[in-house]
Amino acid sequence: MMSFKLRSPWIAAGAAASFLLVALAVKFSGDPKTQTAGTKGIPVSVSQARVMEFNDDFSTQGSIRALRYASVTPKVDGTILEIYVREGDRVKRGDPLFKSDNVRQEEALKMAQRDLEAASFATEERQEALIRAKADLERVELDYQRFAELLKEGAISQSMFDDVFTRYRQARAMVRSAESMLSSARSSLRKAQAALGIEEKNYRDTTVYAPMDGMVSKRMAEPGEMGRPGVPVLRIDDPSSLEVQAFLPAELYPKVWTGKTSITLEDPSGLYREELTVTTKAPVVDPVTRTFEVRCRTQGSPYKVPGAMARLTVHISSRKSTGVPSKGVVQKEAGPAVYVISGDTAIEVPVATALRSNGWTEITSGDVKEGMVVAVDGASMLSNRSKVKIVRRIP
Incomplete structure (x- = not known):
C-alpha cells in the first residue's frame, strides 16, 4: 500500500505533461501561411475583388438547316413506277430522280x-x-x-x-x-x-429531274404509291451552304441587331466552335410563343449537317466592371451583400449585382473596390463584424 501512494503523484505529473505537449502540438501544427493571429474566428477562404470583363450572354439551342433546298413533287398524277435515288445520294442538276406511270x-x-x-x-x-x-x-x-x-x-x-x-x-x-x-x-x-x-x-414530266445540286436528305414515297403534284416524294438539301435557326425571348428583341450581334455556335460534343453574325431577324415577335426568330449563315462540314442541333450563345453586350466570386455574394433580407475582410474582422457591405461570368458576379453599386479582400467560402456563416480566420486565399 505504501509503494502505491508514493507512485501516484509521479503518474499524475506525467499525465499532465503529456496533455500539455499535445495542446502545444495542436496549437502550432498546420501550414503557417494559413494561420492568423486570431485562432477563434470563423474559418473562411478569401479572394480579392477585381476589375474584369463581364459578358451579357444568352444561351439556347438552335437547329442547323440547309440554306437552299427543294421539295421535289410529281408534275402529273400517276403511280410512281421507279425511284432512282436513295437517302444520302448526291445528285447533280438534271439527274433523273423518279418516274411516274406514263x-x-x-x-x-x-x-x-x-x-x-x-x-x-x-x-x-x-x-x-x-x-x-x-x-x-x-x-x-x-x-x-x-x-x-x-x-x-x-x-x-x-x-x-x-x-x-x-x-x-x-x-x-x-x-x-x-x-x-x-x-x-x-x-x-x-x-x-x-x-x-x-x-x-x-x-x-412523268420523269422528274433534280432541280439543283445537292444531297437527297429524305425519301417520302416508294414505287407503287400514287403520286400527285404538290405532294413531295424527295427532299434535296445543299449541304455546303447552311444556316442556324434559333428562337429568342421577346425581351431580347431590342438588343439583337442584324449584321452586328454575334453568336457562338458550338457542337454539343465539342467537335467544332464558330463565331457567327446574325444575318436575319424576324420583323415581329410571335404573339403566341413570345419569341422571335434569328438566323445565321455558316458553311457545311462533315460535322455540320442539316437537321442537327447546336448550342448557341448570343452575345448581347460586354463591359468591364468590378467583380467578386459568386460564392462570396450572400443574400440577406435587405438584399445581396459581401463581406470585406479587414484584419480578422468581416465587414458586411450591401451591394447591387448584375451579370455573372465564369463564377464571378458583377458589382454595380456598393463600397467594394478593386483589390479589397472579400470572404468566399464560409461567407454565408458570417454577420457584420464577425471574427474570421483565413484558411485559404483564392487567386
Whole structure:
C-alpha cells in the first residue's frame, strides 16, 4: 500500500505533461501561411475583388438547316413506277430522280401527233386551193380588162361584158374564201402544235429531274404509291451552304441587331466552335410563343449537317466592371451583400449585382473596390463584424 501512494503523484505529473505537449502540438501544427493571429474566428477562404470583363450572354439551342433546298413533287398524277435515288445520294442538276406511270400521257401524245398531221395536211390543201384561186383570178382579170377595152370601142355588147365581169367578181370571191380557209387551217395548225407541245411536256414530266445540286436528305414515297403534284416524294438539301435557326425571348428583341450581334455556335460534343453574325431577324415577335426568330449563315462540314442541333450563345453586350466570386455574394433580407475582410474582422457591405461570368458576379453599386479582400467560402456563416480566420486565399 505504501509503494502505491508514493507512485501516484509521479503518474499524475506525467499525465499532465503529456496533455500539455499535445495542446502545444495542436496549437502550432498546420501550414503557417494559413494561420492568423486570431485562432477563434470563423474559418473562411478569401479572394480579392477585381476589375474584369463581364459578358451579357444568352444561351439556347438552335437547329442547323440547309440554306437552299427543294421539295421535289410529281408534275402529273400517276403511280410512281421507279425511284432512282436513295437517302444520302448526291445528285447533280438534271439527274433523273423518279418516274411516274406514263401510259395515259403516251396515248395523249400519239393523239396530238395525229391531230398535228391532219392539221398540217389541211393547211397544205388550203394553200394549194388559194394558189389555184389566185391563178383563176389572174386569168379572169385579164379577160375583164380586155373586154372592158372592147366595150369602150363598141366591139362587144354590154351583155357579153357583164358575163365576164360576173366571172371576175366570182374569182375574187373565191380568192377571199380560199384566204379565209387557209387562215382557219393555219390557226388549227397552231393549236395542234401547241397541243402537241403540251402533251410532249406532260410525257416528259412523268420523269422528274433534280432541280439543283445537292444531297437527297429524305425519301417520302416508294414505287407503287400514287403520286400527285404538290405532294413531295424527295427532299434535296445543299449541304455546303447552311444556316442556324434559333428562337429568342421577346425581351431580347431590342438588343439583337442584324449584321452586328454575334453568336457562338458550338457542337454539343465539342467537335467544332464558330463565331457567327446574325444575318436575319424576324420583323415581329410571335404573339403566341413570345419569341422571335434569328438566323445565321455558316458553311457545311462533315460535322455540320442539316437537321442537327447546336448550342448557341448570343452575345448581347460586354463591359468591364468590378467583380467578386459568386460564392462570396450572400443574400440577406435587405438584399445581396459581401463581406470585406479587414484584419480578422468581416465587414458586411450591401451591394447591387448584375451579370455573372465564369463564377464571378458583377458589382454595380456598393463600397467594394478593386483589390479589397472579400470572404468566399464560409461567407454565408458570417454577420457584420464577425471574427474570421483565413484558411485559404483564392487567386
